[in-house]
Amino acid sequence: MTILNRDFFSRPTLTVTRELLGQRLVCEVNGQRLSGLIVETEAYLGPGDTASHASKGRTARTEIMFGPPGYAYIYLIYGMYYMLNLVTEQAGFPAAVLIRAIEPQEGIELMQSNRLLPPRLLASPDPRLTNGPGKLCQALAIDKTLHGWDVTTGQKLWLESAPALPDEALATGPRIGIDYAHPTHRSAPWRFWVKNNRFVSK
DNA sequence: TATACGATCACCT
DNA sequence: GGTGATCGTATAC
Numbered sequence: 001m002t003i004l005n006r007d008f009f010s011r012p013t014l015t016v017t018r019e020l021l022g023q024r025l026v027c028e029v030n031g032q033r034l035s036g037l038i039v040e041t042e043a044y045l046g047p048g049d050t051a052s053h054a055s056k057g058r059t060a061r062t063e064i065m066f067g068p069p070g071y072a073y074i075y076l077i078y079g080m081y082y083m084l085n086l087v088t089e090q091a092g093f094p095a096a097v098l099i100r101a102i103e104p105q106e107g108i109e110l111m112q113s114n115r116l117l118p119p120r121l122l123a124s125p126d127p128r129l130t131n132g133p134g135k136l137c138q139a140l141a142i143d144k145t146l147h148g149w150d151v152t153t154g155q156k157l158w159l160e161s162a163p164a165l166p167d168e169a170l171a172t173g174p175r176i177g178i179d180y181a182h183p184t185h186r187s188a189p190w191r192f193w194v195k196n197n198r199f200v201s202k
Numbered sequence: 203t204a205t206a207c208g209a210t211c212a213c214c215t
Numbered sequence: 216g217g218t219g220a221t222c223g224t225a226t227a228c
Contacts (some may be wrong), residue, residue, distance in 0.1 A: 017215060042209070046207075048225035051209070052209085053209080053224095055205095056225075059224080059225075060209070060224085061223085061224065062210065075209090075223085075224090075225095076206090076222070076223060077208055077210060077222095078208060078210050078211080078220075078221070078222080079208090079220070079221030079223075080210080080211085080219090080220070080221055080222075081210050083209060083210085085209085098209055100209085119224090121208070128212095132210070132211070133210075133212050135210085135211075165227095175209070176209070176210095177208085177209050177210070178209060180207095180208080181209095203226075203227105203228085204225090204226100204227085205225100205226085205228095206224105206226085206227095207222105207223105207224095207225095208223100208224095210220105211219105211220090211225105212218105212219095212220095213217100213218090213219090214216100214217080214219100215216080215217080215218105215220075215221080
């Protein structure tokens with residue numbers, strides 16, 4: 001097992017978006033590991049991508065995206081859900097990958113209680129545990145306190161390498177929830193997911 | 203200072 | 216298929 005380092009995140013964003021699939025996202029809360037394999041990601045490709053918050057220019061919220069790679073960009077959406085992004089590429093170029101879904105591995109019972117799902121769903125990890133960007137943050141207790149966190153340290157929030165997935169196991173398509181973006185960016189196939197994985201978002 | 207809205211989700215018909 | 220929740224941020228005034 002190795003922890004994904006800054007070199008991993010410094011590469012072209014689409015490469016990172018593709019290669020994050022299958023890697024393990026780990027969050028440690030009170031000494032307990034909560035983890036899952038990444039099964040869905042989206043690329044936000046810099047200042048020219050009208051779907052990206054960074055296209056509005058440098059602001060307090062998006063400042064972290066303009067910095068060096070390997071840091072967490074976390075923001076609140078719709079007043080109640082957090083989104084986890086990982087900053088990519090070199091400092092000065094604002095790009096990131098949104099983590100949209102994971103397949104739970106460790107700490108499933110704690111994820112269950114974090115998500116406040118009804119007990120009847122306890123039948124083996126229910127897909128609703130982590131099959132969406134807001135859901136996985138709630139399950140792993142990821143909130144604004146981790147905004148700007150260096151995810152290459154192996155503490156609190158980090159990524160561990162797992163066996164690479166072959167291209168045949170993956171699919172791509174347009175990103176979700178960006179109707180406000182330019183048509184070119186709205187239709188670009190910058191969302192990646194693992195085929196036939198039941199934890200991919202609806 | 204005021205306003206509009208969002209990289210979502212749960213619940214409803 | 217549709218809608219309400221709920222608040223930080225960006226933008227307008």
